[in-house]
Amino acid sequence: MNLDRPLTRNVRPDRSPTDLHSYESNGGYQSLRGAIGKSSPADCLQIIKDSNLRGRGGAGFPTGMKWSFVPMENVSNASNPDGHKYLICNADEMEPGTFKDRLLMECDPHQLIEGMILAAYTLQADVAYIFIRAEYYKATQRLREAIEDCKRKGYLGQNILGSGFDLTMHVHVSAGRYICGEETALISALEGKRANPRAKPPFPQVSGLWGRPTIVNNVETLCNVHHIIERGADWFQSLGKTKDSGTKLYGVSGRVKNPGCWELPMGTTVREILEEYAGGMEDGYQLRGFLPGGGSTDFLTTEHLDLAMDYDTIGKAGSRMGTGTMIILDDKTCPVGFVKNLIEFFARESCGFCTPCRDGLPWSAQVLDDIESGRGKAEDMDTLARQVQFIGAIGNTHCALAPGAMEPLQSAMKYFPDDFTRHIDGGACPYCDRENR
């Protein structure tokens, strides 16, 4: 068994799914058997805390700390007579440029389920949901089959492996919209409502789904859980190259020779990922910049290639590691067009709840369209700068969608100002003869 690459050890080159039998013969469900009913939930929580596992959904929030806010005493009351607590797996994966959770769910559905059972046991949650985007048909089907297999095996249901712990698991297939990935919007969607985010506090850990204690975690986060509980916090810490522990699914898309997704030690450098795994740039293309972790992260450029891809290092460089899947800007792609595509995406996906996002993003998209198509004026740059200031400030909007949208825009203006000016001065897009445009 590959101990250095725990998350993808069952991923086959042809991406065929690992069924229950092959999962078990590769050591699967041993972690569950070893822990459930034998270690206490408090012990499991301590291991997760000590491991320094940080959420892989984008924000990097420490998982153990997040879980420690869930009340462990009896939570039953008039509106929650059965004392339900919920664990939700966020499998909405819609951040542009992100393609890691799909791989984990399609290739090794049991790994996620085992992680979720142990997470639920740690939190003493009795109901678990996998909230999955509708387009992931294959993953949905494989997860549903895996859940049925687990019920037959006694890994899910009543009195799991004789431990006295009960867990029901449902797959909820979404009906679209990027905003569903924001955890409080996801909760609204699971309740059958429009996916508007909710004000915090109260935090979901205390009052989430139907007002009950709820934890929302990303697929990749949960996939780590049973490995950590089985092999310990020190083992997990030792996997990372820098302070952030574990491995990470890194991805690269854009004009590179070998786009793809690889599990590597946390803190692998951008250069190593780009050159050794992604094979460098396609012939005839030069690297200009990259978004380190999805569409809502700030650009970094060639001067940042030797940085370690971990939360703190990328944060200090003025961006975010986000989902860890990089999008490459090459020298033949128009940076203004690139950002315009992203802003149009965010404008389309705004839930419409607050004004800076609902009305501000389409305005930004309009200004960018003017510039890109050669109708821009010098003062448009000031307009964009003001939009970044107002829409991008945390606290001006109800959730992080709008500030996230401003990250690629503000950093493109910082690193590629001449590209904006050339559009405005020349009255046309200097890249417009490029293919397919």
Next chain:
Amino acid sequence: MSELIPVCTDEQLSETELAAIDAEIAHVPYRASVAIDALKIVQAQRGWVSDDALQAIARHLKMSAEELDGIATFYNLIFRRPVGDKVILLCDSISCWIKGCDGLTQGVTDLLGVGPGETTPDKAYTLLPITCLGACDKAPVMMVGEELYENVDEQTLHALFGKGQA
């Protein structure tokens, strides 16, 4: 929706639809909690959700049709207008844009004669743009029905939608 939904039709949900919706209701605290599941169940049977079907679902969930329509229209994969037998979801997000998805949209339009949001006259296909499909390393990508197509180019489009294929 600009027009008001006509009041009270006697459209009924089928046995299959009711059974599937009731199975969802069984594990949630409030009937209205299954609104999205119910819309999806009905859409799976009928291809889309008509005003009449919407009212029938709302009655069954004991909520107003207006509230349910507010939910239905929020989600891009609930269809409140008829769609073709297969929906083409063409990714127009960043990695696919870098790899030329604009040209592919035009390619589909040239072959099928429909632009984004439109359905072919024979009701075989509806073309819709979609956000990142989580397969960016294989950009550009699209879905046709439940099938994902990777590294899509003119040839892929011709094989799928060219004369004598569709």
